[in-house]
Amino acid sequence: MLLETERLVLRKITRKDFPDLCKMLQDADVMWAYEHAFTDLEVTVWLERQLERYRENGFGLMAVILKATNELIGQTGITLQDWNGRQVPEIGYIFNKAHWHMGYAIEAASACKQYAFESLRLAEVYSIIRDNNIPSQKVATRNGMKKIGETIKFYYNVHIPHTIYRITRDEYRNSNQDFLEEK
Numbered sequence: 001m002l003l004e005t006e007r008l009v010l011r012k013i014t015r016k017d018f019p020d021l022c023k024m025l026q027d028a029d030v031m032w033a034y035e036h037a038f039t040d041l042e043v044t045v046w047l048e049r050q051l052e053r054y055r056e057n058g059f060g061l062m063a064v065i066l067k068a069t070n071e072l073i074g075q076t077g078i079t080l081q082d083w084n085g086r087q088v089p090e091i092g093y094i095f096n097k098a099h100w101h102m103g104y105a106i107e108a109a110s111a112c113k114q115y116a117f118e119s120l121r122l123a124e125v126y127s128i129i130r131d132n133n134i135p136s137q138k139v140a141t142r143n144g145m146k147k148i149g150e151t152i153k154f155y156y157n158v159h160i161p162h163t164i165y166r167i168t169r170d171e172y173r174n175s176n177q178d179f180l181e182e183k
Helices: 015-025 040-057 104-118 134-142 169-182
Strands: 002-004 008-012 061-066 071-083 086-095 124-130 146-155 158-168
Touching (some): 008 104, 015 086, 124 134, 134 158
Antiparallel strands (some): 008 061, 124 158
């Protein structure tokens, strides 16, 4: 699993990425949506969960590598998440604070959407975003997703409202067809 965009390479996370994941997941500003920065143990659990997802599902969060510097600047990918009593494929993204507001999230999320529909042949993909995480909601909207609902997630002893975004394969095809016709 390797994806490439103009500025980014998306590849599987490995255990060697642990120090870079710590820099990201242990930053309270980056992890505000999770209610706390992670401990070393929580980063280890996070990393092992990604490796398990690769084995079980064939996909998961990927390391986002900036081509210009070969630096790991974030994570993005598709994971299965609970919503309305079922597992749905979700495009998620987390970036180091130094790389916010540079267009990397939409570039990576768009590559994941293309991968979801063209390689994995999924019928739909979601983004489940904390209700007050406006930058991530803007990424979902720019990625062609529409708000379809809300839910409450419970983690770290807190009930947290989330907004649900979705795009279907047909919507993706139609948006790509419009794009191709414009050219």
